[in-house]
Amino acid sequence: MKHKVALSFADGKTAFFDVSPNELLLDAALKNGVNIPLDCREGVCGTCQGRCESGDYTLDYVDDETLSAEDLAQRKILSCQTRVKSDASFYFDFDSTLCEGAGTSTVSASVAGVELVSATTAILRVDARAHARQLDFLPGQYARVKVPGTEDWRSYSFANHPNECNDLQFLIRLLPDGVMSNYLRERCKVGDTVEFEAPLGAFYLRQVERPLVMVAGGTGLSAFLGMLDEISAKRKVAHPVHLYYGVTNAADLCETERIDGYKASIEGFAVETVVMNPAPEWAGKTGLIPEHFDRSFLESNGFDMYVCGPPPMVEAIKTWLTEQGIRDYRLFYEKFGESNAR
Numbered sequence: 001m002k003h004k005v006a007l008s009f010a011d012g013k014t015a016f017f018d019v020s021p022n023e024l025l026l027d028a029a030l031k032n033g034v035n036i037p038l039d040c041r042e043g044v045c046g047t048c049q050g051r052c053e054s055g056d057y058t059l060d061y062v063d064d065e066t067l068s069a070e071d072l073a074q075r076k077i078l079s080c081q082t083r084v085k086s087d088a089s090f091y092f093d094f095d096s097t098l099c100e101g102a103g104t105s106t107v108s109a110s111v112a113g114v115e116l117v118s119a120t121t122a123i124l125r126v127d128a129r130a131h132a133r134q135l136d137f138l139p140g141q142y143a144r145v146k147v148p149g150t151e152d153w154r155s156y157s158f159a160n161h162p163n164e165c166n167d168l169q170f171l172i173r174l175l176p177d178g179v180m181s182n183y184l185r186e187r188c189k190v191g192d193t194v195e196f197e198a199p200l201g202a203f204y205l206r207q208v209e210r211p212l213v214m215v216a217g218g219t220g221l222s223a224f225l226g227m228l229d230e231i232s233a234k235r236k237v238a239h240p241v242h243l244y245y246g247v248t249n250a251a252d253l254c255e256t257e258r259i260d261g262y263k264a265s266i267e268g269f270a271v272e273t274v275v276m277n278p279a280p281e282w283a284g285k286t287g288l289i290p291e292h293f294d295r296s297f298l299e300s301n302g303f304d305m306y307v308c309g310p311p312p313m314v315e316a317i318k319t320w321l322t323e324q325g326i327r328d329y330r331l332f333y334e335k336f337g338e339s340n341a342r
Helices: 025-031 068-074 177-185 218-234 257-266 295-300 310-324
Strands: 003-009 013-019 051-055 055-057 077-080 082-084 087-090 105-120 121-127 142-145 153-157 166-173 193-200 212-217 241-247 269-275 301-308 329-334
Touching: 003 025, 013 025, 013 105, 025 082, 055 077, 082 269, 105 166, 121 218, 142 218, 153 166, 153 218, 166 218, 212 310, 218 257, 218 301, 257 269, 310 329
Parallel strands: 003 087, 212 241, 212 301, 241 269, 301 329
Antiparallel strands: 003 013, 051 077, 051 087, 055 082, 105 121, 105 193, 121 166, 142 153, 142 193
């Protein structure tokens, strides 16, 4: 059985292809036009080095001066010696421009609908089934979308996981005078042609090997909806998943029923909703998200934390982790500005 592999690069672009049983990762990449830099092909030079971020693999041979025991424990690999044993993703610390054939696709799709899901947020549904094949992306990645009728592009995280029908969703904040916001409010109609470039971004769900802490600020929730869709579909997560969802005002909250639905499909899933500027009738948690972290849990468990939201929120969480002396964690984050409020 063939395994699907994703190769992500430092410039945020990703290539996807299949690997046959017992085929070397490097050979499969070259066969699919992804020319990973190489030299010796014998596990010695280290030119084709990467890191496995999810999935199972074996290494034929690695010189101990090329990858140390610590490197191997961190799942660093040499492409020329790697045999993939499951669907997997790998990261390479160089730009995709070094690998001719790696990168993004430009897709032409059509608007399937727009739904107002809060006073300040809409879901744009896009039908890309006319695309020649399933659009591959890693849950959490984003697309650059061309605003119909303009020359402007905006970036939005996919709010669902990949699917055979290429039915796609983007969670979009409605700004008072934004080029995409004005299009959605004033001109958008079902059947409009939408072009987008994807996949993009190094913020995506890695293999779940320990508890997950997800922190969403505003429409940063979009990336986590895609991740949670993926986890829900696989139903194999053996670790708790905790989502912290923060907004400025309660009117900004959206997709709460969808989030609650994950409790039935993801064992150990919990959500905390935090409103920074609550109205008197708000009875839930208030203030800043770090104020509600379970410090005792974070100190006693190694965990992976994913953060997506405005830069001040991301920086506040990084600062909190440092000031509290939390040690055993991996932090993945993505910041976005107002014009790309995805």
